Amino acid sequence: MGEAVADSLAYRVLCLLREHGALSRAELADRLAVPRARLLGELGRLTAADQVREAGPAASRGGRRSTLIELSPAYRFGAVDLGATSVRVEVCDRGLEPLAAVEQAVDIRSGPRPVLKVVSELLGKLRADGAFRQLDGLGVGLPGPVSFRDGVPVSPPIMPGWDGFPVRELLAHEHNCPVVVDNDVNIMAIGEGYGGVARSVEDFLYLKLGTGIGCGIHLGGRVFRGKDGCAGDIGHIQVDPNGPVCACGNTGCLEAVFGGAALARDATAAARAGRSPVLAERLAAAGALSAYDVGQAAAAGDPTAIGLIRAGGTALGTVLAGLVSFANPSMIVIGGGLAGLGHRLLAEVRAVVYSRSLPLATGNLPLVLSELGDRAGTLGAARLASDLVFHQA
Numbered sequence: 001m002g003e004a005v006a007d008s009l010a011y012r013v014l015c016l017l018r019e020h021g022a023l024s025r026a027e028l029a030d031r032l033a034v035p036r037a038r039l040l041g042e043l044g045r046l047t048a049a050d051q052v053r054e055a056g057p058a059a060s061r062g063g064r065r066s067t068l069i070e071l072s073p074a075y076r077f078g079a080v081d082l083g084a085t086s087v088r089v090e091v092c093d094r095g096l097e098p099l100a101a102v103e104q105a106v107d108i109r110s111g112p113r114p115v116l117k118v119v120s121e122l123l124g125k126l127r128a129d130g131a132f133r134q135l136d137g138l139g140v141g142l143p144g145p146v147s148f149r150d151g152v153p154v155s156p157p158i159m160p161g162w163d164g165f166p167v168r169e170l171l172a173h174e175h176n177c178p179v180v181v182d183n184d185v186n187i188m189a190i191g192e193g194y195g196g197v198a199r200s201v202e203d204f205l206y207l208k209l210g211t212g213i214g215c216g217i218h219l220g221g222r223v224f225r226g227k228d229g230c231a232g233d234i235g236h237i238q239v240d241p242n243g244p245v246c247a248c249g250n251t252g253c254l255e256a257v258f259g260g261a262a263l264a265r266d267a268t269a270a271a272r273a274g275r276s277p278v279l280a281e282r283l284a285a286a287g288a289l290s291a292y293d294v295g296q297a298a299a300a301g302d303p304t305a306i307g308l309i310r311a312g313g314t315a316l317g318t319v320l321a322g323l324v325s326f327a328n329p330s331m332i333v334i335g336g337g338l339a340g341l342g343h344r345l346l347a348e349v350r351a352v353v354y355s356r357s358l359p360l361a362t363g364n365l366p367l368v369l370s371e372l373g374d375r376a377g378t379l380g381a382a383r384l385a386s387d388l389v390f391h392q393a
């Protein structure tokens with residue numbers, strides 16, 4: 001996947017054009033620091049293969065006139081972000097801007113064949129609507145550990161029937177293009193690093209707060225996946241030895257203390273015990289409570305809801321403080337559904353991280369909310385798909 005070998009000149013040319021649009025030959029030569037003759041040879045080859053094309057004369061820089069080069073406008077990249085209960089599918093252009101997008105409810109527990117059938121049907125619909133004729137590459141994020149090398153899920157806890165299923169092979173066969181499969185938190189981190197709040201940052205942590213909790217570890221400009229694709233699975237780090245039992249069987253995991261499912265549980269308990277009239281009212285009206293209700297109740301000034309967010313922020317901050325000391329990131333980005341709890345949560349997490357980490361590691365450490373929201377995952381998947389295609393150019 002190009003991680004072990006040096007990136008080819010073709011790959012570097014195509015990436016620059018993806019990020020900057022049209023560039024003159026002179027600008028390309030400057031940015032790539034390669035001899036002009038070698039660059040021209042490579043551009044000739046990429047032009048003949050319809051991967052790049054000339055886009056008219058560049059503004060004169062006072063010397064020899066240069067011609068603008070751009071990526072072929074025919075490039076189409078598919079992006080799939082599969083969650084536990086829904087899927088988002090996009091078709092992106094050469095600059096990874098979405099040309100068409102569709103979202104649908106899907107239960108990941110119904111197994112790989114029915115779920116991937118939905119994915120293929122959604123892509124078929126986008127093709128019928130004219131978003132593409134043939135995909136050049138497809139990127140897919142799954143809500144569990146993935147062997148990036150093999151393109152298969154590895155013992156994913158919330159995905160019965162998916163362990164070892166050949167997701168990459170099946171989709172590549174069905175859509176007749178190269179496919180790359182990764183963990184959903186990783187693709188969000190990649191998206192945020194490519195076009196979000198962390199775009200100028202090499203070393204950052206992307207924290208996904210949803211039903212569960214995961215961390216994308218982006219170091220030296222790349223996602224760190226670990227041996228089995230499980231790196232960043234921080235939801236099962238223990239934060240309270242006397243805490244509630246987690247779905248994984250251990251006690252007091254971060255995810256059992258804080259996270260979408262834990263918040264809903266604690267909010268329901270508080271409502272039933274008469275500790276929060278606001279939550280009790282919402283429970284009576286809707287029949288169930290979610291993290292969203294906790295956020296709404298907190299916004300209305302409900303002290304119990306505010307207390308739940310504070311306690312969660314403290315648990316999360318404690319784990320993050322450890323990660324900060326370990327990885328020395330230059331930014332922490334918080335995304336996922338619980339990011340909707342917003343600045344109250346952020347304030348609590350910040351307070352704990354800044355007070356518990358070494359001053360050297362937090363001297364200038366922004367802790368911010370995701371800019372991309374739902375698009376982080378699909379942008380990251382599209383970026384991975386284009387990387388794969390460009391590596392083969």
Ligand SMILES: [Zn+2]
Nearest residue numbers: 236246248253
């Ligand atoms: Zn656990």
